[in-house]
Amino acid sequence: MKFSDLDSHPEYPDKQVIEDFCILVLQESEMETVVETLDKLRLLGDKQWHTYELPSKDLQTKIRQWLINNWISNTDAYLEALLSTCINFALEKELFRKALDLYAGKHKTEFEAALNNSQGDHIDPWWTRKQ
Numbered sequence: 066m067k068f069s070d071l072d073s074h075p076e077y078p079d080k081q082v083i084e085d086f087c088i089l090v091l092q093e094s095e096m097e098t099v100v101e102t103l104d105k106l107r108l109l110g111d112k113q114w115h116t117y118e119l120p121s122k123d124l125q126t127k128i129r130q131w132l133i134n135n136w137i138s139n140t141d142a143y144l145e146a147l148l149s150t151c152i153n154f155a156l157e158k159e160l161f162r163k164a165l166d167l168y169a170g171k172h173k174t175e176f177e178a179a180l181n182n183s184q185g186d187h188i189d190p191w192w193t194r195k196q
Contacts, residue, residue, distance in 0.1 A: 066085070066086075066089055067089075068086065068089060068090060068093070068105060071086055071109075076112075077112055077115040077116065078112060079116065080113070080116045080118050080120065083109055083112050083113050083116065083120070084120060084121060084124050086109055087106065087109050087120075087124055087127075087128065088124070088127070090102060090105045090106060090109065091127055091128070091131055094131065094135070099135045099137045100137075100143070100146075102131075102135070103132075103135075103143070103146050103147065103150065104146065106128060106131075106150050106154075107146050107149055107150050107153075110149060110150045110152075110153030110154055111153060113153050113154055113190075114152075114153045114190050114191075117191065119155050120154050120155065124154070125154055125155065125156055125157075125187075128150065128154050128156065129156050129157060129160055132147060132150065132151070132156075132160065133160065139167045141168060141169060141170035142170075144164050144165075144167055144168040144170070145168065145170055145172060147164050148161060148164050148165060148168060148172075148176050151164065151188055152176075152179055152188050152190050153190055154190075155187045155188055155189065155190050156187065156188060157186055157187055157188075158180060158183065158186055158187060158188060159186075161176075161179075161180060161188050162180065165177065165180060179192060
């Protein structure tokens with residue numbers, strides 16, 4: 066399986082297909098730049114959001130750990146990609162807060178709303194659909 070095989074799937078594949086591609090991206094991350102990997106995770110995160118299902122705890126842990134271990138920048142563009150990935154994979158608020166504290170970009174209010182409207186320890190990707 067290659068990342069380009071994602072094109073042979075529907076625009077919004079099921080949760081397991083997304084998880085399989087995420088694992089592939091994480092396994093291949095050492096052969097790419099951090100930004101390339103983060104861009105792929107961000108794309109997969111958008112697809113994950115559209116499943117309307119939480120990703121597996123195992124996948125959440127792997128993505129969270131990768132983000133922590135590969136944090137390379139505090140630029141708004143990088144932080145925006147990281148924050149979006151956190152939302153779409155329903156990651157822990159702790160990591161999200163850390164990035165949000167450093168982010169000064171144009172979507173800060175939206176990210177703050179996601180944090181403030183999420184119950185429990187994880188970001189709720191679908192909180193806007195519950196209003």
